[in-house]
Amino acid sequence: MLIIGEKINSSIKSVATAIETKDEDFVQKLAIEQVTAGADMLDVNAGIFVDREVELLPWLVKKVQEVADVPLCIDSPNPEALKAALPLHRGKALVNSISLEAGRYNSIVPVVKEFGASVVALCMDEHGIPHNADGRVEIACRLAEKLRSDGVSYDDIYFDVLVQPISVDITFGIAALETIRGIRKCLPGTHTTCGLSNVSFGLPERKLLNSAFAATLVAYGMDTFIIDPLDPRIMAMVMATRALSGQDEFCEDYLKAFRSGKLKW
Amino acid sequence: MLIIGEKINSSIKSVATAIETKDEDFVQKLAIEQVTAGADMLDVNAGIFVDREVELLPWLVKKVQEVADVPLCIDSPNPEALKAALPLHRGKALVNSISLEAGRYNSIVPVVKEFGASVVALCMDEHGIPHNADGRVEIACRLAEKLRSDGVSYDDIYFDVLVQPISVDITFGIAALETIRGIRKCLPGTHTTCGLSNVSFGLPERKLLNSAFAATLVAYGMDTFIIDPLDPRIMAMVMATRALSGQDEFCEDYLKAFRSGKLKW
Numbered sequence: 001m002l003i004i005g006e007k008i009n010s011s012i013k014s015v016a017t018a019i020e021t022k023d024e025d026f027v028q029k030l031a032i033e034q035v036t037a038g039a040d041m042l043d044v045n046a047g048i049f050v051d052r053e054v055e056l057l058p059w060l061v062k063k064v065q066e067v068a069d070v071p072l073c074i075d076s077p078n079p080e081a082l083k084a085a086l087p088l089h090r091g092k093a094l095v096n097s098i099s100l101e102a103g104r105y106n107s108i109v110p111v112v113k114e115f116g117a118s119v120v121a122l123c124m125d126e127h128g129i130p131h132n133a134d135g136r137v138e139i140a141c142r143l144a145e146k147l148r149s150d151g152v153s154y155d156d157i158y159f160d161v162l163v164q165p166i167s168v169d170i171t172f173g174i175a176a177l178e179t180i181r182g183i184r185k186c187l188p189g190t191h192t193t194c195g196l197s198n199v200s201f202g203l204p205e206r207k208l209l210n211s212a213f214a215a216t217l218v219a220y221g222m223d224t225f226i227i228d229p230l231d232p233r234i235m236a237m238v239m240a241t242r243a244l245s246g247q248d249e250f251c252e253d254y255l256k257a258f259r260s261g262k263l264k265w
Numbered sequence: 266m267l268i269i270g271e272k273i274n275s276s277i278k279s280v281a282t283a284i285e286t287k288d289e290d291f292v293q294k295l296a297i298e299q300v301t302a303g304a305d306m307l308d309v310n311a312g313i314f315v316d317r318e319v320e321l322l323p324w325l326v327k328k329v330q331e332v333a334d335v336p337l338c339i340d341s342p343n344p345e346a347l348k349a350a351l352p353l354h355r356g357k358a359l360v361n362s363i364s365l366e367a368g369r370y371n372s373i374v375p376v377v378k379e380f381g382a383s384v385v386a387l388c389m390d391e392h393g394i395p396h397n398a399d400g401r402v403e404i405a406c407r408l409a410e411k412l413r414s415d416g417v418s419y420d421d422i423y424f425d426v427l428v429q430p431i432s433v434d435i436t437f438g439i440a441a442l443e444t445i446r447g448i449r450k451c452l453p454g455t456h457t458t459c460g461l462s463n464v465s466f467g468l469p470e471r472k473l474l475n476s477a478f479a480a481t482l483v484a485y486g487m488d489t490f491i492i493d494p495l496d497p498r499i500m501a502m503v504m505a506t507r508a509l510s511g512q513d514e515f516c517e518d519y520l521k522a523f524r525s526g527k528l529k530w
Contacts, residue, residue: 166508170514173510177484203508204520204528205505208501208530213506213509215506216510219481220484237480240473241481243474244474244477244478246438251468255468258469265470265473
């Protein structure tokens, strides 16, 4: 299981200010805190600065990796920003994201290949996001085939199963869960992920819903979590469900987390 | 989904004392509290009083139903105690439990039939509990066939998928979950349940594990929960996961629980 810390994201106001003013102390503190809390990888995003992303994304990569010895998930659909950021990255980066939309696929995959990165692949195409799991799994199969023929191995593909709010349609939670099951069955060796907090949009007690959803995602076999590792309840829920679903031999990681005081909830 | 309140059980010391001394105030308070917290049914158990169960179990049924307008899960393997208790019960009782063990099956099923009760059927036989899900589903199929030929309809069968501690064997959690999936697939129309807190025996932060397991059980389709409805976190987790897994149209019950202050966790 891979935990990707989501906090260094320009859609968060305080982070946007820090990126805009190149406040490296702020950004580096956020990096260290997330790794200390258990993140295996950190997301970096400067997406709201459309005109300055080519300058700011490489700065983020450099500053974060100065203090955090983990690989980064470089979160941009902009090939120029990626081309500027990836040469500064140490280790194997994860590029977020492509889809089966031709423009997006064709501009990003060559960059992914050039720098030997992994890639997040959204289960959608030109027609948008299929309503049910079967449609998303079918897109995942076509994406996997295309990526393999373009030289990207299964182990480097992270399918985003695309979580939408259950307040809009009550079937959106189960659609994401069944997409995970379908991809695990049809495309073994690839990975699955999602932005899980979308699920609770528009409802009260969002952290309760997000924590419960995290547990069900673990049980359905999702292996890559883009979450806030500073939220102790969501981390505790993920650790607990890993053990409950047979993914933590002898409950070793669960007991280690307990002993180091990380199972507060 | 059916929530069965588990607290009127003689294995809890304070409850045993109340049953032994026929402290009806204590027992009735526990009944009212559980129904107020959301229990649809209440478990009653006087099992530790082996020599007095025939006297105490009917007393429990009478006293609980005097104040709680819900059916009861009558928890005893003793046909004499059941024969004494069931005539006093109003509504459709659930008898807990039988298994494929011949002695147990043959002594209890006629009583279940006589009083038109439902029955909890443990997924085990003379050889004990199968280690994996396939073995348990196979027993469930044989039990369903036998019960049907003895005149018990599918809707009256509640399979206990048998939860054992993950501290003993890390595969015990997934065995229970996959048994639920198997029974839903092979025996539609029947119900599934379990004593979920066994899963965390021997580990720290048991309530965390129990809550996370409750979420995964809901997502795998278990429909009958024998739990402590006075534990707000486990109830919140069950309500949240019902909505997340598409079982709560328009999130109606979730929002109702929120508005009445029941989503505290």
